[in-house]
Amino acid sequence: MLKISHRGEMMPASPIRKLVPFAEAAKKKGINVFHLNIGQPDIETPKSCLDAVRNADFNVLEYSHSAGNESYRKKLVQYYAKNNIHVDASEIIVTTGGSEAILFGFMACLDAGDEVIIPEPFYANYNGFAVQAGVKVVPISSKIETGFDLPKMEEIEKAITSKTKAIVICNPNNPTGYLYSEAEMKILEAIVIKHNLFLFADEAYREFCYEAKHTSAMHLNGAENNVILMDTISKRYSACGGRIGAFVTKNKEVLNAAMKFAQARLSPPYYAQLLGEAAVDLPDDYFDITKAEYKLRRDTIVERLNKIPGVFCPNPGGAFYAMARLPIDDCDVFCQWLLESFSYNNATIMLAPATGFYATAGLGKNEVRLAYVLNVESIHQAIDCLEKALEVYPGRVS
Amino acid sequence: MLKISHRGEMMPASPIRKLVPFAEAAKKKGINVFHLNIGQPDIETPKSCLDAVRNADFNVLEYSHSAGNESYRKKLVQYYAKNNIHVDASEIIVTTGGSEAILFGFMACLDAGDEVIIPEPFYANYNGFAVQAGVKVVPISSKIETGFDLPKMEEIEKAITSKTKAIVICNPNNPTGYLYSEAEMKILEAIVIKHNLFLFADEAYREFCYEAKHTSAMHLNGAENNVILMDTISKRYSACGGRIGAFVTKNKEVLNAAMKFAQARLSPPYYAQLLGEAAVDLPDDYFDITKAEYKLRRDTIVERLNKIPGVFCPNPGGAFYAMARLPIDDCDVFCQWLLESFSYNNATIMLAPATGFYATAGLGKNEVRLAYVLNVESIHQAIDCLEKALEVYPGRVS
Numbered sequence: 001m002l003k004i005s006h007r008g009e010m011m012p013a014s015p016i017r018k019l020v021p022f023a024e025a026a027k028k029k030g031i032n033v034f035h036l037n038i039g040q041p042d043i044e045t046p047k048s049c050l051d052a053v054r055n056a057d058f059n060v061l062e063y064s065h066s067a068g069n070e071s072y073r074k075k076l077v078q079y080y081a082k083n084n085i086h087v088d089a090s091e092i093i094v095t096t097g098g099s100e101a102i103l104f105g106f107m108a109c110l111d112a113g114d115e116v117i118i119p120e121p122f123y124a125n126y127n128g129f130a131v132q133a134g135v136k137v138v139p140i141s142s143k144i145e146t147g148f149d150l151p152k153m154e155e156i157e158k159a160i161t162s163k164t165k166a167i168v169i170c171n172p173n174n175p176t177g178y179l180y181s182e183a184e185m186k187i188l189e190a191i192v193i194k195h196n197l198f199l200f201a202d203e204a205y206r207e208f209c210y211e212a213k214h215t216s217a218m219h220l221n222g223a224e225n226n227v228i229l230m231d232t233i234s235k236r237y238s239a240c241g242g243r244i245g246a247f248v249t250k251n252k253e254v255l256n257a258a259m260k261f262a263q264a265r266l267s268p269p270y271y272a273q274l275l276g277e278a279a280v281d282l283p284d285d286y287f288d289i290t291k292a293e294y295k296l297r298r299d300t301i302v303e304r305l306n307k308i309p310g311v312f313c314p315n316p317g318g319a320f321y322a323m324a325r326l327p328i329d330d331c332d333v334f335c336q337w338l339l340e341s342f343s344y345n346n347a348t349i350m351l352a353p354a355t356g357f358y359a360t361a362g363l364g365k366n367e368v369r370l371a372y373v374l375n376v377e378s379i380h381q382a383i384d385c386l387e388k389a390l391e392v393y394p395g396r397v398s
Numbered sequence: 399m400l401k402i403s404h405r406g407e408m409m410p411a412s413p414i415r416k417l418v419p420f421a422e423a424a425k426k427k428g429i430n431v432f433h434l435n436i437g438q439p440d441i442e443t444p445k446s447c448l449d450a451v452r453n454a455d456f457n458v459l460e461y462s463h464s465a466g467n468e469s470y471r472k473k474l475v476q477y478y479a480k481n482n483i484h485v486d487a488s489e490i491i492v493t494t495g496g497s498e499a500i501l502f503g504f505m506a507c508l509d510a511g512d513e514v515i516i517p518e519p520f521y522a523n524y525n526g527f528a529v530q531a532g533v534k535v536v537p538i539s540s541k542i543e544t545g546f547d548l549p550k551m552e553e554i555e556k557a558i559t560s561k562t563k564a565i566v567i568c569n570p571n572n573p574t575g576y577l578y579s580e581a582e583m584k585i586l587e588a589i590v591i592k593h594n595l596f597l598f599a600d601e602a603y604r605e606f607c608y609e610a611k612h613t614s615a616m617h618l619n620g621a622e623n624n625v626i627l628m629d630t631i632s633k634r635y636s637a638c639g640g641r642i643g644a645f646v647t648k649n650k651e652v653l654n655a656a657m658k659f660a661q662a663r664l665s666p667p668y669y670a671q672l673l674g675e676a677a678v679d680l681p682d683d684y685f686d687i688t689k690a691e692y693k694l695r696r697d698t699i700v701e702r703l704n705k706i707p708g709v710f711c712p713n714p715g716g717a718f719y720a721m722a723r724l725p726i727d728d729c730d731v732f733c734q735w736l737l738e739s740f741s742y743n744n745a746t747i748m749l750a751p752a753t754g755f756y757a758t759a760g761l762g763k764n765e766v767r768l769a770y771v772l773n774v775e776s777i778h779q780a781i782d783c784l785e786k787a788l789e790v791y792p793g794r795v796s
Contacts, residue, residue, distance in 0.1 A: 002594050002623060008506040008655030017464070017661055044457045053669060054452050059442045061639040061673070066415070096494050096641065099663040107530055108406040112510055128662030132505055133405075134532065196400050225400060241459040241668030243494065243641075257406030263415055264526030265497040270639030271451060271669035275459070 011131045015124050015356020022339035023350050032347040033339070034382035036370045039174065041320065043238040043290060043373075045275075052278035053271050063267040067259060068094020068246075072273045075280040076246060083206065085218040085229075087248055093258055094268045094276075098204050098232030098245040099125065105166075105228045105247065106133040108257035109198050115163040116200075119151060121323070121357030121364060123174045123202070138164070139359035144325050144367060147314035148176035150184040156191055166198035167191065172205045172214070175357045175369040176323050177298075177316020182215040189220040192227075198254075199223060202230045205319035207287045210295045212317055224250040233272070235320070237279045242272025294320050297372040297379055304383040305370075308390060310398070322370045323354060329395035331355055331368050337393060344388040347381060366397075409529045413522050413754020420737035421748050430745040431737070432780035434768045437572065439718065441636040441688060441771075443673075450676035451669050461665040465657065466492020466644075470671045473678040474644060481604065483616040483627075485646055491656055492666045492674075496602050496630030496643040497523065503564075503626045503645065504531040506655035507596050512563040514598075517549060519721070519755030519762055521572045521600070536562070537757035542723050542765060545712035546574035548582040554589055564596035565589065570603045570612070573755045573767040574721050575696075575714020580613040587618040590625075596652075597621060600628045603717035605685045608693045610715055622648040631670070633718070635677045640670025692718050695770040695777055702781040703768075706788060708796065720768045721752060727793035729753055729766050735791060742786040745779060764795075 016038055023033050067073065073089040080087050095101040102125075110116060112134030118126060120139035130137045140159050142148040150156075156167070167188060172179040180188075192199045201217030217227045232245035247262075249255050298315075301322055305313035310327030328334045331353035338348050354367035372379060390396060414436055421431050465471065471487040478485050493499040500523075508514060510532030516524055518537035528535045538557050540546040548554075554565070565586060570577040578586075590597045599615030615625045630643035645660075647653050696713075699720055703711035708725030726732045729751035736746050752765030770777060788794060 002596065002649075004651050004655045005505065005507055005509045005512075007509055008652075008658070011505075011655060011658040011662070013658050014464075014661040040460055042458065045459045050454075050457075050459070054454070056448075056452070059448075060440065061443045061448070061637045061670075062438055063638045066412075096667070097664060103663075107403070107409075109403055111403045111405055112532060114403075125662045125664075128658070132530075132659070132662070134510060198400065239459045240461045241665065243665065243667040251400075253402050254406075257402045257409060260406070260409040260411050260526070261530070263412040264409070264523045264530070265501075266495060266523075267639065267641065269494070269641040269667035269670060272459075272667060 007131055012124070012127045016352050019335055019339060019350065022336055026339045026348060030346065031343045034347060034349045034374060034378060034385065036372065036374065036382055037350040037352045039235065039320070039371050039373065040240060041235060041238045041373045042375065043293065045238045046279065046282055046286065048282065049237055049239065049275045049278045052274045056271070056274055061270060064270050064273060066262045066267055067092070068268050069273050072277045075277045079280045083216065085216055087250070091248060091250060091255060093247040093255070093262050094273060095245040095247050096268050097234060097243040098202065098230055101230035101232070101245045101247040102126065102129050102200070102202065103132065104258040104261050105200050105230060106130065106135060107261050108254055109228070110135045110165050113163060114165040115161060116166045116168055117156065117159050117164060118168045120359050121175050121354055122168070123170055124356045126168060127359070137359055141360060141363065142176070142178070144312065144314060144323060148173065148178040148323065150180055150187065153187050153191065160195055164195065164197060166200055168200040168202070170202040172209055172318025174205065174319055175321050175352070175354070177319045177321045179209050179212055179317030180215065181212065185215040185217065185220060189223045192223055197226065199227045200230060201227060204232045204235050207236055208291055208294055208320060209318040210291070210298060214318070218248070228254060233276045233279060239272065239275055242275055243269050244272040244276045294372065297376055298322065300376050300379050301370060301372050301383065304380070308387050310390070320372050322372065323367055324370060325367050327390060327397055328366050328393060329397055330365055333395055334393060335368065338389055342389050344385045347385055349382045349385045349389070405529055410522070410525050414750050417733055417737060417748065420734055424737045424746060428744065429741045432745060432747045432772060432776055432783065434770065434772065434780055435748040435750045437633065437718070437769050437771065438638060439633060439636045439771045440773065441691065443636045444677065444680055444684065446680065447635055447637065447673045447676045450672045454669070454672055459668060462668050462671060464660045464665055465490070466666050467671050470675045473675045477678045481614065483614055485648070489646055489648060489653060491645040491660050492671060493643040493645050494666050495632060495641040496600065496628055499628035499630070499643045499645040500524065500527050500598070500600065501530065502656040502659050503598050503628060504528065504533060505659050506652055507626070508533045508563050511561060513559060513561040514564045514566055515554065515557050515562060516566045518757050519573050519752060520566070521568055522754045524566060525757070535757055539758060539761065540574070540576070542710065542712060542721060546571065546576040546721065548578055548585065551585050551589065558593055562593065562595060564598055566598040566600070568600040570607055570716025572603065572717055573719050573750070573752070575717045575719045577607050577610055577715030578613065579610065583613040583615065583618060587621045590621055595624065597625045598628060599625060602630045602633050605634055606689055606692055606718060607716040608689070608696060612716070616646070626652060631674045631677060637670065637673055640673055641667055642670040642674045692770065695774055696720065698774050698777050699768060699770050699781065702778070706785050708788070718770050720770065721765055722768060723765050725788060725795055726764050726791060727795055728763055731793055732791060733766065736787055740787050742783045745783055747780045747783045747787070
């Protein structure tokens with residue numbers, strides 16, 4: 001019998017996208033769906049960035065260098081320097097989105113059977129890359145009650161076995177919005193040095209920190225050899241479709257290995273490298289403006305959520321996600337019910353069930369993730385829907 | 399000790415790109431290097447395709463669907479129909495280059511330890527994807543003496559073990575330019591059906607067949623469930639930098655598995671999908687003109703090569719590559735020597751040593767691959783260089 005691979009069977013389907021057919025059915029019925037389920041910002045891609053592609057002047061769309069165009073990597077050096085991250089262009093591999101940076105990291109550093117520790121809830125696609133690399137994800141639980149802060153050092157160390165090769169963090173975090181403090185980053189530094197682990201740092205949302213300063217894993221000068229930065233322009237400049245990211249490390253051995261994976265796929269996409277290059281020259285207030293908008297949305301959504309009886313939403317320090325605990329029996333059932341059986345003012349809300357972000361079965365059943373990627377007015381309307389829905393949802397618990 | 403993965407160590411470096419530093423050094427000395435080493439066509443990307451990107455009108459560069467924009471997949475249905483390949487838009491996943499289509503195929507169908515049979519010499523990056531998937535490549539040798547035709551059925555069957563899960567072909571072939579005949583495709587069909595194997599068909603060069611007609615693996619109606627087409631717009635429209643390919647299969651189980659890998663990386667690049675969509679509307683004579691140009695180059699390079707004493711070059715039926723046997727001791731040494739120690743009329747030639755395309759150690763030592771991606775005048779000048787070089791190369795053998 002012709003059979004797909006075990007890996008293909010094990011590969012998790014996207015926990016977010018499984019609700020899409022229900023949203024499509026709702027729209028066919030004429031219901032307006034507020035999409036707070038996915039990290040697709042509505043913020044416009046900067047015009048100068050789009051123009052860089054529109055004005056591209058060449059006659060042959062050639063492969064770029066496997067590590068990305070040199071001119072773009074040199075620009076990225078400037079970008080990182082502004083963030084107090086000092087790297088050389090040779091320490092950067094331009095990747096096809098942050099996704100490929102994660103895949104390269106897993107492939108270059110981890111073997112089948114190795115273990116990687118990730119604070120849960122975590123970005124669900126880490127599971128997918130782990131399956132591709134044959135790696136086992138070992139979750140350590142962060143909790144909504146404490147705002148999803150980093151588990152204590154001894155709890156992290158308890159999870160370390162002889163097979164542990166790396167810790168993955170996303171900072172600020174998707175899905176929780178939690179911003180790791182400098183002290184927490186120092187704890188991670190101490191652990192990875194003590195136990196000889198890699199620290200994979202996904203910093204896709206670096207610019208979106210609303211109160212405290214961002215501490216990059218690249219600022220941990222004692223762990224230079226351990227740290228691999230996995231980056232992307234997707235959220236930073238609302239350029240998700242460009243598929244441009246970066247793999248950055250001071251570890252030459254890792255860099256050389258990752259470069260071989262980069263060569264095998266020939267090159268990253270050309271066009272969006274032009275966009276990314278232009279983005280580095282955006283005026284300094286670009287992020288101030290964008291951040292102010294996201295902060296306003298965060299303040300709005302968190303305040304509204306916490307006013308709903310039975311709802312608890314810790315205030316996220318960064319990114320554009322909030323996790324909320326709801327008075328419900330089952331978030332998967334609830335999110336589907338919202339699309340299938342509910343509307344208010346001819347509208348409903350699409351949320352991401354939190355179960356998809358936890359590796360430990362049973363956790364997150366009464367939590368959802370809300371991406372505040374809509375304007376404040378839409379957020380108010382969306383939360384109006386959620387509020388009404390919670391009043392009538394048959395699976396409401398007290 | 400912090401160590402990279404075994405997989406990272408095993409990963410082969412690009413056999414073509416390792417010569418790049420020597421080419422750069424030659425250029426610094428003011429020597430003109432004729433690049434016949436890499437499949438980067440000089441043919442212009444069609445203006446209407448570049449314009450489709452230049453005229454793109456949107457304000458947010460959003461993720462596309464994980465399977466690619468629906469409008470593009472519908473266009474691809476038309477494109478394939480013109481090639482007598484009848485698929486539905488739902489049977490196509492738009493990928494990041496042909497590279498990702500290969501990776502998805504390996505990941506979705508093969509497990510670590512599985513074996514995949516590939517006629518050698520073969521596209522070197524198959525090795526890289528095999529390492530990523532933990533798969534063992536089992537080569538079956540095709541020979542320059544017979545123009546690299548498909549090994550006999552019994553030889554292929556001899557290579558099949560209980561671990562064999564698939565056969566990979568590239569048709570027309572990179573690096574040999576060989577075009578598999580309909581009879582050979584029928585042999586492959588019989589084998590994959592008899593032994594329950596997948597047939598991965600890389601048809602990147604489908605349009606470039608100079609005498610005989612192309613038989614697609616998708617034309618093998620009895621093997622619909624076995625065949626996975628791995629495609630790309632890179633060579634077809636000289637759009638290598640766009641990084642747009644396609645994974646196409648009638649096998650629903652494989653399609654569903656591949657879709658999960660596609661979801662994990664979110665989406666293919668947006669911009670070049672616009673380019674690919676416009677390409678389907680190119681006038682019908684587009685390929686006639688391009689093919690005529692490549693045929694002229696092929697005729698030129700093959701004729702010139704076979705006139706050089708001691709050189710043998712079978713006439714390739716497709717793609718834009720020719721393999722030549724040279725009167726040399728070691729193609730790796732020779733190709734480096736060409737860049738380091740030789741010039742004629744202040745020029746030299748960069749070739750791909752054939753050893754990188756063979757999995758069996760020791761094979762291909764006196765062969766090189768020539769990509770005829772330069773115009774006829776440059777090809778003449780390049781072969782002038784090669785002719786002179788062979789006269790003085792210290793490692794010449796008779």
